[in-house]
Amino acid sequence: MSSSTFSWLRMAGLALAAVLAAGCASTQSAAPTAASTTAAPAPTAAAPVRVKVFVAAMFEIGQNTGDRAGEFQHWYERYWRSSAPIAVKGALSPVYCNADGVCGAVLGMGKVNSSSSMQAILLDPRFDFSESYYILSGVAGTPPSRGTIGMVSWATWLVDYDLGHRWAPEENTAGAPTFMPRKGYENYRRFQLNPALVGWAVKLSADTPLADDDKARAYRLRYPDAAARRAPFVGTGTHMTGDTFFHGPGLSKQAQYIAKLYGADDYVITEMEAAAITLVINRTHGTSRVMSLRGAVNFDQGNPRETTLAHLDPAPGETAGGFAETVLNIERVGSRVVDHIVVNWPQWRAGVPPMAP
Structure with missing residues (x-):
C-alpha cells in the first residue's frame, strides 16, 4: 500500500468518525426529558346522542320546510328547525336531533329502502338507541269498509303482505284465496305491537282535533260505506x-284474509315499510317500544x-283530496305522544309505564 493511499484512508476514517459522533450527539440532544415522556391525552369522542324518541318518515316532497309538505315537513318544523343535519353512511337522508333527545329522518319508500336506512342509523355509534321509542309515520291507503280519507291509525299489528305464495285467480277455484303462507317466515311476517304502548298512544291522541277539506268530504260520498263517509x-x-300498491276489492279482501290468517286484527291500513323497519329494530332492540302511525290519503x-x-288512473280533478290535511x-x-314521553321521561325511560285505571 502506498503512503498516499494510507493517507487517504486515514483522512476518510477521521471524516466518518466525525459524522458518527455528530449523529450520536444529535440523538442524545433529541432524547425526551422526563416531562415530555407523558403522552398527551387522546381527544375525547363526543358522547352519543341518547335518543328518547325517533320519528321516521318515508319521503319528503321537496325541502324540509317552506314548500308543499310531505311526510317529514311538519315533524321537522316542530322539532328540528334549528338542528344541524347528521349524515349517516348507508342512510338515505340525514338524521336530525334536538336537545330533548327527539331525533328523526326520512328513511325512503319501500321495504328495502326504509329498512336499510334504519339499520345504518341504528348501527351508527353517534346515537344511543338503548332506551328509544320509535314512531314510524307516513301516509297510506285504507279500505272503505274500515277507514276514511284524513283518518290517522295506530297499528296494533304489522303484517307483511308479500311473504308467501300467490297465484293468478284464473288458476284457482272461483272465489277461493290466491295466497298461501310459506314456511320459514313465521318470525318475519307479523309483529304484534306492544298493547300497553298502543293503549297509551290512543289515550294521548284520541281527542286530537283533525283537519279536513271540502274536496275530501265530497269524495267520501262516492262510497256507500259508513266508515268511508266518516x-x-x-x-x-x-x-x-x-x-x-295493491288496488281493487279483490286484493283488499285478500289483505283482510291474510290478517285473519295470521291471527291479527282487522286490516285497516296499507303501507310499504313498517313491518320491514320493525324487523330491523327487533334484531337490535326488540319491538316493545315501536309504534306505527299512518294517515289515510286514499281508498x-x-x-x-x-x-x-x-x-x-283517475281523470283530472277526480282524486280524493285531503293530502295536505x-x-x-x-x-x-x-x-302528543312524543311530547308526553319526553316530558315524563323518568317514568318512560325504563319501559312503558302502567296506565292509571
Missing part, C-alpha cells in the same frame, strides 16, 4: 306492509261505480 278520526288496527279500491283501473293530522296526533 270525518277523520283516530283509530287502530292492522297495518299491511307490501311493496305493491284501496274504487267506489262501486268505478273500475279498479279508473281508480288507479292528512300529513298535518299525522304530526298532530304523533306529537
Whole structure:
C-alpha cells in the first residue's frame, strides 16, 4: 500500500468518525426529558346522542320546510328547525336531533329502502338507541269498509303482505284465496305491537282535533260505506306492509284474509315499510317500544261505480283530496305522544309505564 493511499484512508476514517459522533450527539440532544415522556391525552369522542324518541318518515316532497309538505315537513318544523343535519353512511337522508333527545329522518319508500336506512342509523355509534321509542309515520291507503280519507291509525299489528305464495285467480277455484303462507317466515311476517304502548298512544291522541277539506268530504260520498263517509278520526288496527300498491276489492279482501290468517286484527291500513323497519329494530332492540302511525290519503279500491283501473288512473280533478290535511293530522296526533314521553321521561325511560285505571 502506498503512503498516499494510507493517507487517504486515514483522512476518510477521521471524516466518518466525525459524522458518527455528530449523529450520536444529535440523538442524545433529541432524547425526551422526563416531562415530555407523558403522552398527551387522546381527544375525547363526543358522547352519543341518547335518543328518547325517533320519528321516521318515508319521503319528503321537496325541502324540509317552506314548500308543499310531505311526510317529514311538519315533524321537522316542530322539532328540528334549528338542528344541524347528521349524515349517516348507508342512510338515505340525514338524521336530525334536538336537545330533548327527539331525533328523526326520512328513511325512503319501500321495504328495502326504509329498512336499510334504519339499520345504518341504528348501527351508527353517534346515537344511543338503548332506551328509544320509535314512531314510524307516513301516509297510506285504507279500505272503505274500515277507514276514511284524513283518518290517522295506530297499528296494533304489522303484517307483511308479500311473504308467501300467490297465484293468478284464473288458476284457482272461483272465489277461493290466491295466497298461501310459506314456511320459514313465521318470525318475519307479523309483529304484534306492544298493547300497553298502543293503549297509551290512543289515550294521548284520541281527542286530537283533525283537519279536513271540502274536496275530501265530497269524495267520501262516492262510497256507500259508513266508515268511508266518516270525518277523520283516530283509530287502530292492522297495518299491511307490501311493496305493491295493491288496488281493487279483490286484493283488499285478500289483505283482510291474510290478517285473519295470521291471527291479527282487522286490516285497516296499507303501507310499504313498517313491518320491514320493525324487523330491523327487533334484531337490535326488540319491538316493545315501536309504534306505527299512518294517515289515510286514499281508498284501496274504487267506489262501486268505478273500475279498479279508473281508480288507479283517475281523470283530472277526480282524486280524493285531503293530502295536505292528512300529513298535518299525522304530526298532530304523533306529537302528543312524543311530547308526553319526553316530558315524563323518568317514568318512560325504563319501559312503558302502567296506565292509571
